[in-house]
Amino acid sequence: MTQIVDRRLNGKNKSAVNRQKFIRRFRNQIKKAVADAVTERSVTDLDKGEKVSIPARDTSEPFFHHGQGGYRESIHPGNKEFRQGDKIARPEDGAGQGQGSQASNTGEGLDEFVFELTREEFLQFFFEDLELPNLVKTKLATIHETKKVRAGHTSEGIPTNINILRSLRGALGRRIALRAPHINSIAEAETELEDLLKRHSETDAVVIALREEINRLKRKVDQIPFIDTFDLRYDNRIDRPKPTTQAVMFCVMDVSGSMGPEEKDMAKRFFMLLYLFLTRTYEKIQVVFISHHTEASEVDEETFFYSRETGGTVVSSALNLMGKIIQERFPTSEWNIYAAQASDGDNWDNDSKDCTQILSEQIMPYMQYYAYIEITEDRHQNLWHEYLTLKSKWSNFAMQRIAGVADIYPVFRKLFEKQSA
Amino acid sequence: MSMSRKPLSETSEWTFELIEKYHTQIARIANNFGLDTYPVQLEIITAEQMMDAYASVGMPIGYSHWSFGKEFAKNEKRYKRGQMGLAYEIVINSNPCIAYLMEENSMTMQALVIAHAAYGHNSFFKKNYLFTTWTSADSIIDYLLFAKNYIADCEERYGEEQVEAILDSCHALKNFGVDRYKRPSKLSLQEEQARQRDREAYLQSQVNELWRTIPTKEVLRDEIEEEARFPEEPQENILYFIEKNAPFLEPWQREIIRIVRKISQYFYPQRQTQVMNEGWATFWHYTILNQLYDEGLVTDGFMIEFLQSHTNVIYQPPFDSKYYSGINPYALGFAMMSDIRRICENPTPEDKHWFPEIAGSDWNKTLHFAMQNFKDESFISQYLSPKVIRDLKLFSILDDSREREIAVTSIHDEDGYQYIRQALSEQYNLGSNEPNIQVYHVDRKGDRSLTLRHTQYHRMPLAKNADEVLKHVARLWGFDVRLETLEEDGSVFTAFECNL
Known part of the structure; x- marks a missing residue:
């Protein structure tokens, strides 16, 4: 007796539990690996899985076994020139002694154990420090929804989707087309009959035969179905990603001497999160990086995060540049504009007032959202006080002082509130 | 006449009907060759499920533990890189015998797996003496289910971390949780469940009895000296000893130890018959599929695909290849099984000299006898022929840490055959491959410490991670636990110590 069982449909993720256990056990190593990965990744490239490596010795499962040394004999295949009694220098790594495979078993090798986190797992680790509420995490982690849109008609479908108008129109066309030859023949036959009747009586064989023929043709016409399965047309609906609009995201960062690598890393996480959020809402996103010290310039991402500048800080230079770029390249009729500014808050004394003015006049009217983060552990700097006045005037302006990554989220809260409203 | 038959299928696509058809033919041929098997259950699974199966060493049901997750991740990586085919080997000794067919395989591969696992391994499990005496195919699935549920239950009651800690420790000792000479009692789900509660109570009372005599400090020294040794004889099954005698374990912890050692015991024959088991299964898939071809039931294309896969499986990289990782059990096993048939059918004078009893005998009977009554160690010592040694160009290397160089002790020539055969047989002797470590002494009257004794073999030391x-x-x-080493000259020293 044989049984063939199709198991494909049950328990796809039998190992999921074990995988979760594994991840939990090596949580700290993985977390570190994720943090490293984040610093290496581009802002626009957060949203995928990651290879994570853990030193093999940490994942090892020790067991009693023999170590190097002692007296051992082993058999190997593929002898070429050895003769009995030959002496050979001992290979350093024990290779050629059949120990090759054992070396990895012992866990004494320094191999890295590499495995891949899925996208969800990776984001989970990324979100962890940020202390995002679960709702938001889910929102960020889910691939954006699709919506059904009409896309013409098909000849196959389910009854509820039958398009009556199209189907009947098709049926009508078919009926006309199929009848046409018969109608013509009937017309011809009837003219002929009229001719015949002029010369013959009703009971003549020719007349009877012709009447038969006419009846046959008429029956044929009647047999053409009113509607055939062939005529049926169904509304076709396809999935299309919901968000179809585009957005531009400005990243503005102070790169003056006072911003160290740590501050920059925090700013980067902030930008990443904003980007990730935008990818959930918009189909197409452009990112513009503006770095500034006393002067502002539009740079690529690499320069943005890793170049080191010195000197003072004039924030208005960046804002001016941003206003200019908006004017030139991103008409608000086509673009949703977001901006995130990261700074340690230190600004040239007289400049902060200018900033407020530029923002109010040239920037805020076009903004979906403007977020400012002040990365400092000291007391608020002068830019903060200036910006407070903006905050009261513009509901789409958010500001937050962050000392650690966990402080990033509150800046987003408003953004999400807006979304869910 | 049979040549004119129509092939079962022409394309490489499989369907359920085709699998049924191929299976019927394979079963018929296997039966004609006298293969005695458990009923077969074929399961169609996805690649991912196959990796699940790998991760749990083929156990169709397994308790959960992070190490299986690690194994899964490792396999997944290798599979995705294309370093590993998933096809053959996942089958365990159970009744019915479950063979896994992966959905993305071609019909050829499905037929190969059916012949290899469902008839090759299956018949080996049913008849080899180690499996018949040491394992019970009827109850393993039930027992695994019991184990899975029991451990899940413990996780819920005592917390996952606690359960994980116990399992980690048991896994570290799982090779020392087997009886090598005593037959274990049969596994049975009903009995397990019925007895498990009784056992908890009973075990605890036994342990209490053992430790009841723990004296107060004032006991006289020499009285302690005279106290009988405990255990009276060294115990090879360390996990069993701990399960029965560790003072402070909770009953559920003892049960988990028992589960790990029962499962380890179950797989013990597998570890002793790798070469034979794979050799036997490979020999039969080769023979059965060739028979299908001879009867005109499969196409040339089928055979080419099959042979390509078969050739990869039995490839033995030479020692100096970068792919070399020891002797390939498929290669050695297949070579030896095929060679036995050759010796029976077409013996040379050399064969008649080396194998007078089997040269010229009925090959199928001889092969079945060999399959049933040996394990790798004895099988090699009995059947490794000069021809196989020559074909594989085997040579032996002696690595003595006292010498500056390693030495070639024999090669594939007249002087070397006997030597190589013995040395290779020894290489598959688990007894000398694994360190001999036994429970030696428990200081019942003193600090309650446990002493393990490692009896050195060929002066081989323990690997450094023994302290782990x-x-x-x-x-x-x-x-506290101590591990002392008894050297070959009779001296004893404490090699490792772990003080709590």
Whole structure:
């Protein structure tokens, strides 16, 4: 007796539990690996899985076994020139002694154990420090929804989707087309009959035969179905990603001497999160990086995060540049504009007032959202006080002082509130 | 006449009907060759499920533990890189015998797996003496289910971390949780469940009895000296000893130890018959599929695909290849099984000299006899022929840490055959491959410490991570653990110590 069982449909993720256990056990190593990965990744490239490596010795499962040394004999295949009694220098790594495979078993090798986190797992680790509420995490982690849109008609479908108008129109066309030859023949036959009747009586064989023929043709016409399965047309609906609009995201960062690598890393996480959020809402996103010290310039991402500048800080230079770029390249009729500014808050004394003015006049009217983060552990700097006045005037302006990554989220809260409203 | 038959299928696509058809033919041929098997259950699974199966060493149902997750991740990586085919080997000794067919395989591969696993391995499990005496195919699935549920239950009651800790420690000792000479009692789900509660109570009372005599400090020294040794004889099954005698384990912890050692015991024959088992299964898939071809039931295309896969499986990289990782059990096993048939059918004078009993005998009977009555060690010592040694160009290397160089002790020539045969047989002797470590002494009257004794073999020391293992022993035992080494000259020294 044989049984063939199709198991494909049950328990796809039998190992999921074990995988979760594994991840939990090596949580700290993985977390570190994720943090490293984040610093290496581009802002626009957060949203995928990651290879994570853990030193093999940490994942090892020790067991009693023999170590190097002692007296051992082993058999190997593929002898070429050895003769009995030959002496050979001992290979350093024990290779050629059949120990090759054992070396990895012992866990004494320094191999890295590499495995891949899925996208969800990776984001989970990324979100962890940020202390995002679960709702938001889910929102960020889910691939954006699709919506059904009409896309013409098909000849196959389910009854509820039958398009009556199209189907009947098709049926009508078919009926006309199929009848046409018969109608013509009937017309011809009837003219002929009229001719015949002029010369013959009703009971003549020719007349009877012709009447038969006419009846046959008429029956044929009647047999053409009113509607055939062939005529049926169904509304076709396809999935299309919901968000179809585009957005531009400005990243503005102070790169003056006072911003160290740590501050920059925090700013980067902030930008990443904003980007990730935008990818959930918009189909197409452009990112513009503006770095500034006393002067502002539009740079690529690499320069943005890793170049080191010195000197003072004039924030208005960046804002001016941003206003200019908006004017030139991103008409608000086509673009949703977001901006995130990261700074340690230190600004040239007289400049902060200018900033407020530029923002109010040239920037805020076009903004979906403007977020400012002040990365400092000291007391608020002068830019903060200036910006407070903006905050009261513009509901789409958010500001937050962050000392650690966990402080990033509150800046987003408003953004999400807006979304869910 | 048979040549004119129509092939079962022409394309490489499989369907359920085709699998049924091929299976019927394979079963018929296997039966004609006298293969005695458990009923077969074929399961169609996805690649991912196959990796699940790998991760749990083929157990169709397994308790959960992070190490299986690690194994899964490792396999997944290798599979995705294309370093590993998933096809053949996942089958365990159970009744009915479950063979896994992966959905993305071609019909050829499905037929190969059916012949290899469902008839090759299956018949081996049913008839080899190690499996018939040491394992019970009827109840393993039930037992695994019991184990899975029991452990899940413990996780819920005592927390996942606690359960994980116990399992970690048990896994570290799982090779020392087997009886090598005693037949274990049969597994049965009903009995397990019925007895499990009784056992908890009973076990605890036994342990209490053992430790009841723990004296107060004032006991006289020499009275202690006279106290009988405990255990009276060294115990090879360390996990069993701990399960029965560790003072502070909770009953559920003892049960988990028992589960790990029962499963380890179950797989013990597998570890002793790798070469034979794979050799036997490979020999039969080769023979059965060739028979299908001879009867005109499969196409040339089928055979080419099959042979390509078969050739990869039995490839033995030479020692100096970068792919070399020891002797390929498929290669050695297949070579030896095929060679036995050759010796029976077409013996040379050399064969008649080396194998007078089997040269010229009925090959199928001889092969079945060999399959049933040996394990790798004895099989090689009995059947490794000069021809196989020559074909594989085997040579032996002696690595003595006292010498500056390693020495070639024999090669594939007249002087070397006997030597190589013995040395290779020894290589598959688990007894000398694994260090001999036994429970030697428990200081019942003193600090309750446990002493393990490692009896050295060929002066081989323990690997350095033995202290890691010792930590696990100490966790289970609950008191200090010492590991002493008895050297070949009779001297004893304490090699590792783990103080709590």
